[in-house]
Amino acid sequence: MGNPHLDPDRLLELHEKMLIIRVFEERVFEIYGQNLVPGTIHLYAGEEAVAVGVCSHLHDDDYLVSTHRGHGHCIAKGARLDRTMAEILGKKDGYCKGKGGSMHIADFSKGMLGATAVVGAGIPIATGAGLSIKLRGTKQVAACFFGDGASNQGTFHEGINLAAIWRLPVLFICENNLYAMGTRQSQAMIVADIAERAHAYGIPGVSVNGNDVLEVYRVTEEAVARAREGGGPTLIECKTYRRMGHSRMDPAHYRPKDEVDEWFRNDPIRRSEKELLRRGISSAELANIKARVSKAVDDATEFALNSPFPNVKEAYEGVYARKERE
């Protein structure tokens, strides 16, 4: 595992953050089965090391642009569990008052600029956030998450090229979970490492084990530093794997059993647990964390379930921003 020098407290933090996402997603899965979650859901379980490894370098005023598989991004960026869960359930107390749902959560108070359900559409938007940073002259960065499938969209090409030529402080994080729905990466592109596409834009590209939170942490550290110093964008490819199907109803039969087994053995949370034990953290402490996390997710779920649905009149409101500047 990378970065042996990382302070164990920091690793504990990362571990706990990942665990929160895992337990949260398991809970969503569970209550979806109880018919409490409307629509569809795309769970982040299995990919926690990516969001957590990246976001641990971001401040509240740094930006994040998310995807249809975005619960983990929200939580890693600091969004509250309860309001996130409430949004997923379409409730009044959700971040978007129930108007967005699972595929469109945003928490602007934490720089979480929202998820788009159009694959790849967030990429130029993140470039724009980077442009805004440059024009305003701050030291912020923007992190943009997207999948292997998204890297075949025109927006990937146009958005990254634009960030490159303007040397914008943007991290393009490709969460390569090997599949876009039922389509294997190798069916959709010839290159094995999506990071190689960075060369087309003259920017650094790096491919890492996205199930190893310390590796993600390490490469992000470098990329964030470069971005804050005006060195421009980086493309970081994190190879990872979904624990579940693409969406709630997908049994993911297209994934060979061997492959699944191997990736599950390589689960990010199992890995960090092992590493923590190796570094002398006790099982008791780990159990403590688990209990705390469980409680937090329980509370959030209860909050969300108790939150009312929005008043139907709200459907007609908020299409246009009312405030007009004089």
Add this chain to the structure above:
Amino acid sequence: MGNPHLDPDRLLELHEKMLIIRVFEERVFEIYGQNLVPGTIHLYAGEEAVAVGVCSHLHDDDYLVSTHRGHGHCIAKGARLDRTMAEILGKKDGYCKGKGGSMHIADFSKGMLGATAVVGAGIPIATGAGLSIKLRGTKQVAACFFGDGASNQGTFHEGINLAAIWRLPVLFICENNLYAMGTRQSQAMIVADIAERAHAYGIPGVSVNGNDVLEVYRVTEEAVARAREGGGPTLIECKTYRRMGHSRMDPAHYRPKDEVDEWFRNDPIRRSEKELLRRGISSAELANIKARVSKAVDDATEFALNSPFPNVKEAYEGVYARKERE
């Protein structure tokens, strides 16, 4: 100059073809000045070696997809001068009955699938022509021309990737004339060689002097052979330079004088002329060719000028194909 072994007769042919395009474009320029050409025009003069070098490997049933700067593609693919000129003038005898004009000439009888005025839009269309070839199991190839500017469009990324994964017989010919309107290549991308972008799709990419018809000829030969044998697409970047502004009204002041001078010295027709003289072709023969070409363009122009405008009723016809298959 590449390919010293090329038969001088073949080189003479290439030379004459290039000269036809040059003289044709100069004539278009001239009669535009006399207000005989409606709309705008984007002249191919200076870039002749690209179309000619590529098309000399194509058969009539091979395909070509063209751009707003497409007169040279038409001529090189075998379209008649007179009907091409008539189309540019919006006349009844034009290839598209005057409905297309300079930016939308097509000659399906010669596999010239038409020009699109939307930059980059032809790329996936050429991929589709390649797919059609594959599905029908013929040995045809499709050549797709586009500019440096077009290589920043999403369609470049999506279209080439698709051709790559399906190993389609398509030649992607990037005519890098260093500018997209007034925008220098270096303002719009970091990579110096657009051919490098081929790596992102796992296909061969090669960058050549696009003013050297023999170099273009040579690399195309290889790429066409690979394509016909099922080896998939190639990205060929031809560095070249416009003799004129982007469009008829553009004085091209954004191009530094030194740069212009150097490229003009490197003019494709001057080069081939010199090479022919070196190989023992007489000045008299070259003068002969010039006269023949001039006459051909005169005739075409006269034909086009004499062709009537289409009947206004035609405006309403041909929106839909009428033939319906039982």
Add this chain to the structure above:
Amino acid sequence: MKEVTYRDALREALVEEMQRDESVFILGEDVGRYWEGAFKVTKGLAEIFGEERVRDTPISESAIIGAAVGAAITGMRPIAEIMFGDLTTLAMDQIVNQAAKIHYMFGGQASVPLVIRTPFGGGVNIAAHHSQSLEAWFMHAPGLLVVAPSTPYDAKGLLKTAIRDDNPVFFCEHKLLYPIKGAIPEETYTVPLGSARVVREGADITIIATMLMVHEAVNAADALEKEGVSAEVLDPRTLIPLDTDAIVTSVKKTGRAVVVCEGCKTAGVGAEIVAVIAEEAIDYLDAPLTRVATPDTPIPFSPPLEKEVLPNRDTIIKAVRTIT
């Protein structure tokens, strides 16, 4: 006759046409053997016809349509699936500037026998990016034909016709229609483009409805019957060509019209239909023309909000009451 779902009716059309004509093939995201279409319309097709003719693509909507155009002008008859209608936004240039215009722009040298299938519509709580009904845009793009079936019978018959037509056809489906059932003949058949269907005869008012709304309109008409209002329900079935004769004839008979389309109201399909009536039958009208549509909002996620904005039986009844 046999009972099939709208989904299976579409699938039958695909199978029959692919068997009939070797040049017909399918491309789209996850249409192949691993997923068989997001809505399973292409179920089993890759097995029957192989992966060459049922092609999974990368997530590249613009290239899907562009490649289909290129194949169509060189002798093939592609059927491109765009997984959700909202995502046609990524391929508008290829659809509207290329596919639609090539035949005209090139003076008739080429035709573009291409079908673009895509599902529109709300009602399944998947929010603003997966619930729109954008048919109106494609009506405003000369060179396209626009088909919008509401029943299994029409779905099959119109899709077969669309595949055989030499023009680019934008074929609208609806998520909530896929599972609905209806009767279709055992033997093969087609339905012509440009011919509306009188779903239900009536004397007092004409309800012109499209796609899912046809079913809501019939329910509304049944309820209105009990109040003594006899409503005729007309389903245009194809939006381009639009059977304006049938519309005008019915409205001339009843003197009143409500137009019901799921897309948002302003500049929607309903605007065109109302405009046609206002141009051609104004002297026969006994009441204002009225549109029922989604109000001009994005589609909200939360189930009660989504339910609130989508038109249905009740909003149709309400609209009818205001003018009868």
Add this chain to the structure above:
Amino acid sequence: MKEVTYRDALREALVEEMQRDESVFILGEDVGRYWEGAFKVTKGLAEIFGEERVRDTPISESAIIGAAVGAAITGMRPIAEIMFGDLTTLAMDQIVNQAAKIHYMFGGQASVPLVIRTPFGGGVNIAAHHSQSLEAWFMHAPGLLVVAPSTPYDAKGLLKTAIRDDNPVFFCEHKLLYPIKGAIPEETYTVPLGSARVVREGADITIIATMLMVHEAVNAADALEKEGVSAEVLDPRTLIPLDTDAIVTSVKKTGRAVVVCEGCKTAGVGAEIVAVIAEEAIDYLDAPLTRVATPDTPIPFSPPLEKEVLPNRDTIIKAVRTIT
């Protein structure tokens, strides 16, 4: 007052708003010092404001709008230029799914103060890919405001308002309007969105016209005057919001209406305007409502063909005659 062109009026608006507010900036293809905009609207701006605030982009329409959206939700006020309106087809997802929906979809957490400027229209013989008028699509995309000025006065005043508005504004220009001249005040001013302008008063018929067609409508009205027909000409100026009150008021007064928009007829801007009248003023109508528009064809290149399809003074007069 002073005489300026529509082009310069737009340019003045840009200069004034960029001086007034540091967060306003421009991005687009060739808007900078080397070309200064395909239609020279940004002439001199890069020199005044520098290349950071007047940014040349690669040919990447989708990224231009996407980047503008990202900048708009993080504190900037971008003005994105799309070189030709036909090319908005390449950015429809960013315009319609992202820019337009973000405010609603995220429950009001963000607004998108973005202006998208683009020229529509035919008349300069540049054929099917550079001559369309697609305003109607953007009216059918809740969350967008759609502005369509016909005079230098409105161009400047509406552009200033658009830049100050916190919503995404789709700002339609017209190639043939750029050189036309008109009077504007020396001092600064704005024009509110949603307020139509009575261009010419009249009693017998209302001609509602947009953009270039306003001028054709005035010419038609002048000619009709001589035949004893008094036509009122109304310019909505903004399509979203649409000043339906002004439209309905005028039509109630005259009892007749012709709607003239350059886009192709079916499902165009005129359909919406006619539908509004048919819904709200039907009892006041003495004749069928009528649309004047480009027929449903791509725009042909050849000058006589293009001239044939584009609506103008004469086609307006003809339409008026059929209903007066």
